[in-house]
Amino acid sequence: MTGGPAGPRRRGRPSRTESDAAPAARDRILDAARAEFAERGYDKTSVRGIARAAGVDSALVHHYFGTKDEIFAASVEVSFEPALAMEALVGQGPDGIGERIARYFFSVWENPATRGPLLAVVRSALTHEAAAKVLRGFVLRRLLERIAEDLDVPDPTFRAELAVSHMVGIAVVRYALRVEPLASAPVDDIVALVAPTLQRYLTEQ
Amino acid sequence: MTGGPAGPRRRGRPSRTESDAAPAARDRILDAARAEFAERGYDKTSVRGIARAAGVDSALVHHYFGTKDEIFAASVEVSFEPALAMEALVGQGPDGIGERIARYFFSVWENPATRGPLLAVVRSALTHEAAAKVLRGFVLRRLLERIAEDLDVPDPTFRAELAVSHMVGIAVVRYALRVEPLASAPVDDIVALVAPTLQRYLTEQ
Incomplete structure (x- = not known):
C-alpha cells in the first residue's frame, strides 16, 4: 500500500512522495x-x-x-478540528441552536485532551502576532463564515462573532484564569443562562 | 508638608518615611x-x-x-482603576444597568491610554500564573463582589462573572486578536446587542 489514507487532509506543505x-x-x-x-x-x-x-x-x-x-498553523487546525465540527450543529436549523452551540463548546473545553491544546493556542495568539494571524485569518474566519452561512439575521458574521466572543470570554475566565465561581460552576448552570443569549444573537431579527 | 496626600492608597509595601x-x-x-x-x-x-x-x-x-x-499587582490595580470606578454605575439601580456597564467598558477599552495597560495585564495573566493569581485574587474578586453586592438575583457573583466574562471575550476578540467584523464594528452596534444580555444576567430572576 503506497500513498494510502493519511487521515483528514491538513494544512502544510504536502509531501512529494508518500511512503508507508x-x-x-x-x-x-x-x-x-x-x-x-x-x-x-x-x-x-x-x-x-x-x-x-x-x-x-x-x-x-x-x-x-x-x-x-x-x-503552528497545522497544529492550531488540528486543535480546532473538534470546534470546526460544530458546523454540523448549525445545519440543524435555528431551533435550539444556542443550546447546541453552548453544549458543544463545553464538550470540547471540558475534555482535558482538547482543552490543553486550545488553551495553548489562545495563549500563543494573545502574545504573538504570528500566532494571532493564524488564528484570525484561518480558524476563526472559517468558523465564523460557516456559522454565519446558515443564519437568517442582519449582519450574520457579526452575530456569529458576538456569540463566539461570549464563549471565548467564558473559556478565558473559567479555564485560563480560573476565576470562581465560574471556574467550578456546573456546565448546566452556565448553559441555562448562556444558551438564550446565543439563541438571541443567532436568530433574533 | 510631610506625609501629604500621595493620591489614592495603593497596594504594596508602605514606605516607612514619606518625604515630599x-x-x-x-x-x-x-x-x-x-x-x-x-x-x-x-x-x-x-x-x-x-x-x-x-x-x-x-x-x-x-x-x-x-x-x-x-x-505587578500594584500596576494591575492602577490599570484597573477605571474599571473599578464602574462601581459607581452599579449603584444607580437595576434600570439600564446592562447598557451602563457595556458603555463604561467600551469607554475604558476604546481609550488607547487605558487599552494598552489592560491588554498587557490580560496577556500576562494568560501566560504567567503569578500574574493570573494577582488578577484573579485581587482585581476580579473585588470587581465581581462589588457588582454582585447590589444585585437582586440568585447567585449574584456568578451572574456578575458571566456578564464580565462576556466583556472579557469581546475585549480579547476585538482588541487583542482583532478579528473582523467585530474589530471594526461601531461601539453602538455592539452595545445594542450586548446590553440586553448583561441586563438579563444582572437583573432577571
Missing part, C-alpha cells in the same frame, strides 16, 4: 508540535525541538510543514 | 512599571529595568513595592 511510513511520521511530528507549543508556548518552541520530540530529523519537519509558522 | 519627594518617586516607579510590563510582558520585565526606566535605584523600587509580583 510517511503518514505515521507526519502525525508524530504534528503530535510533537502540539505538545511542544502547548508546553513551551509559541516563542520557546523550535523546529529542532519538535524534531527531537518526534524522533526525526529537522529536515523532515521542514519537508512536511515548512516554516515554524506553518507548523 | 516620595510620592513623586513612587508614582514615577509605578508609571515605569506599567510601561515595562506593557512593553515587555511579565516575564521579561525586571525590577532593575523598572528602576532604570524610573531613574531610581533598584533598592527604592523594592522599598516601595517589595517583590516583582507586588509591583
Whole structure:
C-alpha cells in the first residue's frame, strides 16, 4: 500500500512522495508540535525541538510543514478540528441552536485532551502576532463564515462573532484564569443562562 | 508638608518615611512599571529595568513595592482603576444597568491610554500564573463582589462573572486578536446587542 489514507487532509506543505511510513511520521511530528507549543508556548518552541520530540530529523519537519509558522498553523487546525465540527450543529436549523452551540463548546473545553491544546493556542495568539494571524485569518474566519452561512439575521458574521466572543470570554475566565465561581460552576448552570443569549444573537431579527 | 496626600492608597509595601519627594518617586516607579510590563510582558520585565526606566535605584523600587509580583499587582490595580470606578454605575439601580456597564467598558477599552495597560495585564495573566493569581485574587474578586453586592438575583457573583466574562471575550476578540467584523464594528452596534444580555444576567430572576 503506497500513498494510502493519511487521515483528514491538513494544512502544510504536502509531501512529494508518500511512503508507508510517511503518514505515521507526519502525525508524530504534528503530535510533537502540539505538545511542544502547548508546553513551551509559541516563542520557546523550535523546529529542532519538535524534531527531537518526534524522533526525526529537522529536515523532515521542514519537508512536511515548512516554516515554524506553518507548523503552528497545522497544529492550531488540528486543535480546532473538534470546534470546526460544530458546523454540523448549525445545519440543524435555528431551533435550539444556542443550546447546541453552548453544549458543544463545553464538550470540547471540558475534555482535558482538547482543552490543553486550545488553551495553548489562545495563549500563543494573545502574545504573538504570528500566532494571532493564524488564528484570525484561518480558524476563526472559517468558523465564523460557516456559522454565519446558515443564519437568517442582519449582519450574520457579526452575530456569529458576538456569540463566539461570549464563549471565548467564558473559556478565558473559567479555564485560563480560573476565576470562581465560574471556574467550578456546573456546565448546566452556565448553559441555562448562556444558551438564550446565543439563541438571541443567532436568530433574533 | 510631610506625609501629604500621595493620591489614592495603593497596594504594596508602605514606605516607612514619606518625604515630599516620595510620592513623586513612587508614582514615577509605578508609571515605569506599567510601561515595562506593557512593553515587555511579565516575564521579561525586571525590577532593575523598572528602576532604570524610573531613574531610581533598584533598592527604592523594592522599598516601595517589595517583590516583582507586588509591583505587578500594584500596576494591575492602577490599570484597573477605571474599571473599578464602574462601581459607581452599579449603584444607580437595576434600570439600564446592562447598557451602563457595556458603555463604561467600551469607554475604558476604546481609550488607547487605558487599552494598552489592560491588554498587557490580560496577556500576562494568560501566560504567567503569578500574574493570573494577582488578577484573579485581587482585581476580579473585588470587581465581581462589588457588582454582585447590589444585585437582586440568585447567585449574584456568578451572574456578575458571566456578564464580565462576556466583556472579557469581546475585549480579547476585538482588541487583542482583532478579528473582523467585530474589530471594526461601531461601539453602538455592539452595545445594542450586548446590553440586553448583561441586563438579563444582572437583573432577571
